[in-house]
Amino acid sequence: MTVVTNKGVILKAIPEEIPNVDEHFELTHRTIDIKNLNLGENEIFLRNLYLSLDPYIRFTLKKPDLDHIKVDTPIANKVPVGQVISGLGVSEVVKTNNPNYKIGDLVYGPIGWEEYSHIKSDVAPTFSPVNKELLNDIPLNYHASFLRMGGLTSYASLMAIGKPKEGETIYISAAAGSTGQLVGQIAKIKGLKVIGSTGSDEKVDFLLNELKFDAAFNYKKVDLDKTLSEYCPNGIDIYYENVGGETLEIVLNHCNQFARIVVCGMISQYNITNPKKKYGVKTLENIFLKSISMQGFLVMEYLGTDIQKEFEKDIVEWIKSDKIFYKENMIDGIENTAKGFVDIFNGVVLKAYPKGMPKVDEYFEFENLNLGENEFVLRNLYLFLDPYVRLTLKEPEPEREQPINKAPSRKLVQIGQIIVGAGVSEVIKTNNPNFKVGDLGGLASYASLKYIGKPKEGETIFISAAAGFVGQLVGQIAKIKGMKVVGSAGSDEEVDYLLNELKFDAAFNYKKVDLDEIFTMKTLVERLLKSKREKYGVKTLDNIYTKRLCMQGFIVTDYIGTDVKKEYEKDIIEWIKSEKIIYKETIIDGIENVAKGFVDMLSGKNIGKYVVKLADY
Secondary structure, three states: OOEEEEEEEEEOOOOOOOEOHHHHEEEEEEEEEOOOOOOOOOOEEEEEEEEEEOHHHHHEEOOHHHOOOOOOOHHHOOOOOOOEEEEEEEEEEEEEOOOOOOEEEEEEEEEEOEOEEEEOOOOHHHOEEOOHHHHHOOOHHHHHOOOOHHHHHHHHHHHEOOOOEOOOEEEEEOOEOOEHHHHHHHHHHOOOEEEEEEEEHHHHHHHHHHOOEOEEEEOOOOOHHHHHHHHOOOOEEEEEEOOOHHHHHHHHHHEEEEEEEEEOOOHHHOOOOOHHHOOOOOOOOHHHHOOOEEEEOOOEEOOOOHHHHHHHHHHHHHHHOOOEEEEEEEEEEOEEHHHHHHHEEOOEEOOOOOOOEOOHHHHOOOOOOOOOOOOEEEEEEEEEEOHHHHEEOOOOOOOOOOOOOOOHHHOOOOOOOEEEEEEEEEEEEEOOOOOOOEEEOOHHHHHHHHHHHOOOEOOEEEEEOOEOOEHHHHHHHHHHOOOEEEEEEOEHHHHHHHHHOOOEOEEEEHHHOOHHHHOOOOOHHHHHHHHHHHHHOOOOOHHHHHEOOOOOOOOEOOOOOOOEHHHHHHHHHHHHHOOOEEEEEEEEEEEOEHHHHHHHHHEEOOOOEEEEEOOOO
């Protein structure tokens, strides 16, 4: 392997709403002479094997002036038009100038939506090795999501924020997604009643029959409020939020006193760039009236913490013991990445800032690589298509834009630059003493659930977008912790997945129900407050003080190197081995499919994490 063609996906234009494959993404090709490629000190060159497509990427595909939220993490950085979109994935080291990586190593970290990635010295330290000893029991693609950020997201958020207790009820929206399906299974393992909702009958079947949710439903076919009242007659102790908007508004009315809401995402609002068009939640008064704790998080906060250690231990054990089942949507080729990403809601160089939903052909192309000091070249093996990448595909405004994070995966992608994501790669060339040729590079769910959700046995957790990458793991962790897990998703297929595969206590398709009627908590105070908000147009913030809600965010990288990460690694491995955790991913092949996969992911066409397989290992 001397000269290779590196296909990649760039941001062609910034989407204002739901990304469109043809309008917002563009597939590019460029030739790389690996043999004569000069790596700087500590640099590595990777062949990407699997790429994860996640909803957070959508936030990176916005103009800085339209995004007032600043996140101190690289994966949230805006992608400039013309640059390659970023994600997380698994890669093989094919060249290295880094002593910590050798050719053939498998690594996990931030990679571009491309087949090969040249990793600079400042980014190299963010990569971590893949434990090859686990490959006999756990497939490599799981290391690109389930055993890494995705799994930790479900585990940590459920355990730390949800704080599941045996006997509680958890509701998971988007329960068939990458996070939801795992959250539901963990919740079952913890002894919770798990309810999940999704957007298709097929997904509902998956939740019920494969994940073994206690209940699941297609939100598109039911009245959400009535459905939640039916499945959660004693209220919701934990709501795993993946959807936002009207779903959150209804769920708040069904939350119990001291309920915990784990905010993993609000995918229904991701593609709305005009703040005035965002859905106004009208029931936030429940937060102070019920002393509800509503907390967001970023999985990076759990990296390196005890919860990560617990996750890694539990997840492996659960997988090996068949307590955890995980389903992924696997697509082949980087050329399908944009479609896969868009499918999540309805790789790659940024060509123009998308307004709405990105389109593949308009926004992505490749660029040449030059290695400097401490840099290395990677052969990307797996690339993650994550929603956060969307946030990096925005046009920068120097006068207003503030640094979001030092991590590369969320920096704005410049027009003509490779879009960045996370993945697993192999070092094939390096000029970095920390990486040698051959090196290889699920925490968010685990850490956020355990330390933010702080699940208690017997409580109820509701997870929106429960069938997603994080939701599915959070739900399962909640079950493991003895909670009642309720999840919602956007299709009946996802609801089925939450109920039958992840064994949520209940799950429903939010598109088919009246969510407000699902959670019957119509008190006099609520009716009075409702009357007030209808008169004055109060949307959501009033609920924060009326129910004494604690709204807290987190970044999964904050937990790297902490005890949380250790706990995650311990628990998740144990749960996987004991089959307490099931995880599903959507996998596509080829860098040429990255843009399409990314767009598909944003369109909600996947169950679990969207991963792009870039090369065989």
